[in-house]
Amino acid sequence: MSAPLEIGPLAPATQDAVRALAAAAAAHDGVAPLSEQPLLNLGVDDAAVTHALVRGPAGDAVAYLQVDRGGDVASAELVVHPAHRRAGTGTLLLGTAERDARLPERSGAPDQRGKPLRVWAHGDLESARGFAAARGYTLVRELLFLARPLTGADAPPAPDAPGGITLRTFRPGDDDEAWVALNARAFADHPEQGRLTVDDLHRRMAEPWFDADGLWLAQDEDGTLAGSIWTKIPTDQPQDDRDGEIYAVGVSPQAQGRGIGGFLTAVGLHGLRAAGCTRAVLYVDGDNAAALATYARTGFTRAAVDTQYAPAARAHDGAPGSAPAGRTD
Template sequence: MLSRQVVDQVLALAAAVAEADREYPLNEDARFALTSNDAGVEHRFERGGTDDLLGYAQGNRRHGTAQLLVHPEHRRQGIGTRLLHDLGPLPVWAFGDLDAAHHFATANHLVEKRRLLIMQRPLDPPVELDDPDIRPFDPASDTEAFLVLNAEAFAWHPEQAHFSRNDLDTRLGDDWYDPAGFLVSTDAEGLTGFHWTKRHPDGRGEVYILATGPRAQGQGLGRRLLAAGLNHLAEQGCTTVHLYVEAANTRAVELYDRAGFAVVHSDVLYGPPPEPSQEP
């Protein structure tokens, strides 16, 4: 685990990068990992002559991705490239898909591997909803079933498929967690889906995680869960809501598009190009 002093240095560096780029350079998983004992996470640092932190990189072997940042006053000095090489062949997230990220990727012979869309819409005023199959999550009775359902629903996803009991407990204990905003759907056999919402300190709402289990797909459950979560966020005073969705997940993108969401932003994962085919 990193010391408190080092964590504060990384967060100060991230704040400087965010101020310059208008884009925060570490996602939620990376921020949680700063204070965790996850053996799959590695940290790399570049320091100046006075021990100032000039660059930082974090590799997550469990997710197979990395994140790196360099102080705005020390860019174009090879720091990012050295950090990239220290991490090995892990693909690297570029939040905001900025021009600087394109140039860095090109200079290091990286290509786009994934694209994460950020979609947004205004929220309608809350209404009375009556859906007896949807209720708040109960940590005492739903935890194991939720973890199984999440793994089934996101078996294809590089990060969410590995969402663990520790990941869940960490988020349930975070300041933003709202028990009434974590909704699950059920049938006679158990959990069928869930919509975990998030209200940000500035009042924005977020579709944090939305999923339906394999046996409940194709029945309009995703649309119902989405509506219930959006209504909850509106009841909490949120006027806008956003979400993150894989561009390749066309089914989900279409669901959100039909619900009035529009793409406002994107993050890109850059990695080494595919190996040339060995076949003649």
């Protein structure tokens, strides 16, 4: 190892270095090594988030690990520069994640024993599968990436609202807390989406892709929010070949059974097509049979998969998963 492991908050220049590291890995592997949440977390200095960095001889970032212990599990994401793989760097970072996951919570309570560790790999690459197997890790979750065309005969029909539902777009500053509360209700059992905070919302609103007109709210007759659909169109795409993501669609438990989810999905698809997108994409858990059936009827098919691993001794402890993340060496 050419330099020791650096653990602690990342200065702005170091955050940029990690982004450059991730870009180099993506160019080599054909898939991004870090998901949205860890990239948003690069500037976070919080007791629940650990940043670990390895530098090369020239001081450049050659490997990065992030552990987020804010949920029910410790979610680890790591990436190693292609030129520095197979030198033990990934193993060093994985060991760091294992130790970090075992740390008691910062509350100091004597009965706190840390959290189960989960590690994500994008793209289900053979190298990641081999790395996990060699270190005694077992596959515990799959996150499927689905896609459907939006052009020609595949253009989505105009949506038809259920009775009593009014559709409007999100109003930044006015709807922030109400949307977060709706999202928490709709995703109460989801390990990532359900724990989004107002601060998490604001970090996403500060991203270049955010457009309030792409976040629709389904409002009931009494003025309460019954559901929402959020779409995302990344800005770094060619105009004639653009993906639009069904970023999050949720319905309040009190409003389920009225066709609101299907209506909102149609709203999102129609909006993405109107914005010039040629393909719609989304993520869904591989064991969510109901959602998979719904999306299959809407024309979505499997395009890729992210995989989550856990140490074999803890692979069946019943803890939920966490957000998609990085790649091993």
